[in-house]
Amino acid sequence: MSIRERLSGNEAVAYAMRQINPDVFAAFPITPSTEIPQYFAQYVANGQVDTEYVTVESEHSSMSTCIGASAAGCRAVTATSSAGLAFMYEVLYVAASSRLPITLACVNRTLTGPININNDHSDSMGARDSGWIQIYAENNQEAYDNYLQAMRISETPDVRLPIMVCQDGFITSHAVENILLEEDAAVKAFVGEYHPEHALMGRDHPLAVGPYDNSPYCMEHKVQQAEAMKNAKRAILDVAADFEKTFGRKYGFFEEYRMEDAEVALVLIGSTAGTAKACIDSLRNQGIKAGLVKVRVFRPFPFEEIAAALSHVKAVAVMDKSEGYSAAGGPLFAEVRSACYDLPNPPKMIDVVYGLAGRDCAVQDVERVYRYLLKIVETGEVGPRYIHMGQRSAREEVLGNGL
Numbered sequence: 001m002s003i004r005e006r007l008s009g010n011e012a013v014a015y016a017m018r019q020i021n022p023d024v025f026a027a028f029p030i031t032p033s034t035e036i037p038q039y040f041a042q043y044v045a046n047g048q049v050d051t052e053y054v055t056v057e058s059e060h061s062s063m064s065t066c067i068g069a070s071a072a073g074c075r076a077v078t079a080t081s082s083a084g085l086a087f088m089y090e091v092l093y094v095a096a097s098s099r100l101p102i103t104l105a106c107v108n109r110t111l112t113g114p115i116n117i118n119n120d121h122s123d124s125m126g127a128r129d130s131g132w133i134q135i136y137a138e139n140n141q142e143a144y145d146n147y148l149q150a151m152r153i154s155e156t157p158d159v160r161l162p163i164m165v166c167q168d169g170f171i172t173s174h175a176v177e178n179i180l181l182e183e184d185a186a187v188k189a190f191v192g193e194y195h196p197e198h199a200l201m202g203r204d205h206p207l208a209v210g211p212y213d214n215s216p217y218c219m220e221h222k223v224q225q226a227e228a229m230k231n232a233k234r235a236i237l238d239v240a241a242d243f244e245k246t247f248g249r250k251y252g253f254f255e256e257y258r259m260e261d262a263e264v265a266l267v268l269i270g271s272t273a274g275t276a277k278a279c280i281d282s283l284r285n286q287g288i289k290a291g292l293v294k295v296r297v298f299r300p301f302p303f304e305e306i307a308a309a310l311s312h313v314k315a316v317a318v319m320d321k322s323e324g325y326s327a328a329g330g331p332l333f334a335e336v337r338s339a340c341y342d343l344p345n346p347p348k349m350i351d352v353v354y355g356l357a358g359r360d361c362a363v364q365d366v367e368r369v370y371r372y373l374l375k376i377v378e379t380g381e382v383g384p385r386y387i388h389m390g391q392r393s394a395r396e397e398v399l400g401n402g403l
Contacts, residue, residue, distance in 0.1 A: 002180040002247070009137070009172035012144035012179055013079070013105050013165070014039035019187040020151065021049045022103075023074035026065035028056050030084035031117050032169040033107035037079055059084035063091040063102075070100035071209040073199030075151065077102070081169060082109035085123045089130070095162045096131025097225060098210050101154035101194075102162040104132075105147065108270070109169040110357040118358020119169040121269060125322040125331045131225055133163040133232050134299040138255075138273045140177040142296075143167040145249055148182070149239045151191055156235040159228050168271040170358075182247055190246050229300045236297055253302035255294040256309055258284065262291025264373035265310065265347075267336050268319040269295045272354075272361055279366040290370050295332065303339040310340055313347045315373040321355045329353070329386045348382050354389040365390060 007015065014036050017025070025044075027037035044053045052069075056062045062078045069076035080088065085106060095102050111122040124134060133154060137143040146165050154163040167173055182190075198207055213221060233253075240251040255273070258280055259265060266276055273294040283290040293309050310316055318337070320330025328334075333351035340346045352369055355361045369389070376382055 002182060005179055005181050006176050007140060007179050007181075008035070008174050008176050009140040009143045009167050010035035010107065010174065011039055012140050012181075013147050013167070014043070015181065016144050016147040016187070017077060018043045018049055019182075019184050020075070020148075020191050021188075022051055022077045024052045024054060024066065024069035024076045026054045026056055026062040026069070026076065026078045028059050028062045028080070028084065030059065030081050032109055032173045033079045033081040033084070033105065035173070036105055036107070059087040060091060063088040063095065066102045067091060067095050067098065067100060067210075070095070070102050071098065071199065072201045073196050075103075075194050076100075077104070079105035079107065081107045082117075082123045083112050085127060086111055089127060092127055092130040092132060092162075094210060097221065099160040099225070099228065100162060101151065101160055103147075103150050103154065104162065104164045106164045106166045107169045107173045108166055116357040117169075119171055119321075120356050120358070121166075121322040122356075124164060124166050127164070128299060128331060131161065131229070132299060133161055133229070133236075133297075135163065135165055135236075135297055136269045136295065137165070137167040137172060138271055138294060140172055140175070141179050141249075143172060144179060144181065145243065145247075145251065146296075148187060148191065149243055149251070151194070152239045153232065153235050155194055156231070157197065158231045159235050161225070161228050161232060166270075171271045180249075186246065190243070233300050233302065236300075251296065253295075253297045253305050254309070255296065257292040257294065259291035259293065259309060261289055262312075263289040263314045264370055264377060265291040265293060265313045265316050266319055266366070266369065267293045267295065267306070267310070267316060267332065268321070269298065269332060270321060272319065272321065272366075275361060275363055276366050279363045279370065282363070283367065283370060288370070288374070298332075298335075301335050301339070303335075306336060307339045307343055310336075310347055311343050311345075315376045316340075316347045316349045317369045317373055318349065318351050319369070320351060320353045323353055323356060327386075348376050350376070350382060350385045350387060352387050352389050359390045361390065
């Protein structure tokens with residue numbers, strides 16, 4: 001039976017870690033993820049886990065420790081944010097190419113510089129092509145539930161890829177919400193034990209991890225990684241189906257909110273989905289058919305499924321909480337627009353980059369985006385496709401012209 005509690009997102013993730021009882025936690029603090037190793041250190045000190053808690057000198061060392069532990073056959077976890085994740089970049093690729101199912105709690109915070117500690121998705125989006133599975137949460141409940149599912153996904157034999165469980169820094173990580181926790185025994189039974197087929201320890205045959213891979217072999221291994229990411233799509237849905245059967249909460253690649261008859265829709269990631277849902281309910285009361293696709297799984301990206309969800313919509317705004325510096329939009333926009341390219345009648349689509357470095361996005365801001373989409377539907381003219389919303393400027397903001 002589920003347990004009703006009130007926890008912050010960081011507490012919820014640390015609680016899930018305690019229930020799973022990983023073999024190794026490589027810890028180095030950085031705001032706003034610091035509370036996760038802090039809470040977990042209390043569990044270690046109280047003897048509530050058997051985890052080897054390794055305090056390291058940097059985030060690079062943290063991931064290197066996880067790589068060594070995972071290669072040895074252990075369940076290895078860590079947590080980080082922002083520049084900490086950036087400092088890991090070199091070894092993120094090592095972990096993925098070595099097919100090591102490490103679990104990383106990423107509490108999203110903008111990348112320096114300029115120096116800023118507030119939320120956007122630039123840190124994890126910067127690592128989007130490193131070969132890691134990426135799953136995002138809207139709220140504290142999802143942060144907890146995603147973490148419970150993460151290890152089973154990454155440890156699936158034909159996947160064996162590291163996984164990043166992301167939540168919005170401060171917005172969910174430090175805000176306290178009502179949450180349903182599961183009993184320890186039920187969590188342990190659901191996650192199961194980890195018995196790797198190959199590991200550096202406890203095996204009779206020799207094994208090399210991370211050797212020099214020259215040109216006659218390296219591309220084949222890269223293709224194997226790509227196939228593993230394809231396999232992750234099936235694993236994510238299989239684990240989610242078992243999670244729903246076991247605990248009653250349903251997950252998929254994304255959540256569709258009032259999309260059944262939507263004429264205008266947003267596509268976004270993370271906690272802003274709650275703001276968008278409040279706006280949609282208000283617009284629906286006014287007779288406006290607005291909808292939302294909240295992306296949960298960004299890697300592997302659900303191309304066909306996203307396209308199907310948007311196939312009947314007239315106009316779409318992809319809202320990127322990360323700047324792509326491509327001069328053409330953010331990373332989510334590139335993926336969604338590509339996914340919809342082959343539709344017989346693709347929706348008209350714009351990109352709205354918003355919320356950078358913690359810039360607030362309120363219900364009225366989301367409504368402005370929907371009103372702008374309605375104008376596109378009315379006139380048939382898209383206008384600028386790449387828009388920044390919420391910044392101060394000497395010129396009138398593009399979205400302002402649509403109201």
